[in-house]
Amino acid sequence: MKKYLLIALLCNNVAYSQTIDFDALYRSWGANPLEVDIKRAQMMWNKEIIANKSCASCHTNNLKKQGKHIKTKKIIKPLSTQVNPKRLTKVKKINKWLKRNCKFTYKRECSAQEKMDFIEFIKQS
Amino acid sequence: MIKKYLVVGSLFIGSFYSLYSQADRDGFFGFFGSGPGVEPVRNAVYLEECGSCHFAYQPGLLPSRSWIRMFSQKELTNHFEEDITFDDKALETQLLDYLTMHAAEKSSFKRSRKIMRSLPYNASPLRTSDTPYLRRKHGEIPKNLITQPDVGSIANCEACHRTATEGVYEEDQIRIPNAGFFNYDDD
Numbered sequence: 397m398k399k400y401l402l403i404a405l406l407c408n409n410v411a412y413s414q415t416i417d418f419d420a421l422y423r424s425w426g427a428n429p430l431e432v433d434i435k436r437a438q439m440m441w442n443k444e445i446i447a448n449k450s451c452a453s454c455h456t457n458n459l460k461k462q463g464k465h466i467k468t469k470k471i472i473k474p475l476s477t478q479v480n481p482k483r484l485t486k487v488k489k490i491n492k493w494l495k496r497n498c499k500f501t502y503k504r505e506c507s508a509q510e511k512m513d514f515i516e517f518i519k520q521s
Numbered sequence: 522m523i524k525k526y527l528v529v530g531s532l533f534i535g536s537f538y539s540l541y542s543q544a545d546r547d548g549f550f551g552f553f554g555s556g557p558g559v560e561p562v563r564n565a566v567y568l569e570e571c572g573s574c575h576f577a578y579q580p581g582l583l584p585s586r587s588w589i590r591m592f593s594q595k596e597l598t599n600h601f602e603e604d605i606t607f608d609d610k611a612l613e614t615q616l617l618d619y620l621t622m623h624a625a626e627k628s629s630f631k632r633s634r635k636i637m638r639s640l641p642y643n644a645s646p647l648r649t650s651d652t653p654y655l656r657r658k659h660g661e662i663p664k665n666l667i668t669q670p671d672v673g674s675i676a677n678c679e680a681c682h683r684t685a686t687e688g689v690y691e692e693d694q695i696r697i698p699n700a701g702f703f704n705y706d707d708d
Contacts (some may be wrong), residue, residue: 427618467601467674468576468676469672469673469680470573470576496604499604
C-alpha cells in the first residue's frame with residue numbers, strides 16, 4: 397500500500413513539476429534573458445503593421461478577458477496565466493502559436509527578442 | 522402465388538428505401554445506420570489543432586479528395602490566406618488520416634450523402650459551402666445577414682446552426698442573428 401502511495405505521489409510530482417525554464421527557452425531562440433523589455437511588447441501589442449491586424453484585435457487589450465478571432469469569430473480563451481493557468485505551460489504550444497500568430501499578424505515570424513518580450517508581457521498580465 | 526407477393530413486396534420496400542434516402546427530413550434516422558446530419562467530431566487532436574482557430578468542420582462535410590488537397594504543401598502554406606504548415610509531420614499525417622477516414626463519401630449520415638450526391642466527381646472544393654448542395658441550401662439568405670458582424674462569413678456554421686458542433690443542421694435549430702422578419706424557407 398505504502399509503495400503505491402509513494403508511486404502515486406511521485407507521479408503527481410512529475411505532472412506538476414513541468415514548469416518551463418523560460419530563460420533557457422529564450423536562450424534557445426537566441427535571445428538574451430537579461431534584455432527583456434516588456435514595454436516594447438506592450439507597444440507592439442496594439443501596433444498594426446498590417447492594417448486592422450494587431451495582437452489586440454483578437455486577444456483584446458485585457459488579457460484576463462476572452463478574445464475573439466477577427467476572421468472566424470471563434471472565442472479565444474484568456475491569455476493571462478492568472479485566469480487561465482493552462483497558458484504558458486507547454487513549450488511546444490508556445491512555439492507553435494508564436495510562429496503562427498506572428499505570421500498572421502505581421503506576415504513574418506517574430507524575432508527572438510520580440511517573442512521573449514511577448515511571453516514576459518503575457519506572464520505579468 | 523407467394524413468390525409473386527414477395528417480388529411485389531420487395532419492390533415496395535426498395536422504392537420506399539430510395540425515397541427515404543432522398544428525403545430531406547426523416548423521422549426515424551438511424552434506421553439504416555445513418556444519422557440526421559453529419560458524423561460529429563470525436564477526435565481530440567482535430568478539435569485542438571483545427572478547432573482552436575475556427576469551427577471544427579466535420580470531416581463528413583467534404584470528400585477525402587478535398588481533405589487531401591487541403592493538406593498539400595501548397596494549400597497549407599496558404600490556408601485561407603494563412604500559413605499553417607506543421608512543424609510536426611506526424612501530427613499532420615494523423616489529422617489527414619482522421620479527415621479522410623471520416624470523409625463524406627465514407628459516411629452514411631444524411632448530409633454527407635447529400636453533399637456527395639450533389640458534387641461532380643472531379644470537384645474537390647476546399648469550402649463545404651462551395652458544394653452544390655450547400656450552395657442551394659444557403660442561396661436564399663440575404664448577403665447582409667451572412668456578412669454582419671455577428672456572423673462574419675458563410676464559414677461560421679455555429680453562428681446560425683445552434684447544434685452545428687453535434688453535426689446537426691436541422692432547420693428548426695437555425696437562428697440567424699438579427700434576421701428580423703426574414704424567414705428561412707427550406708425550398
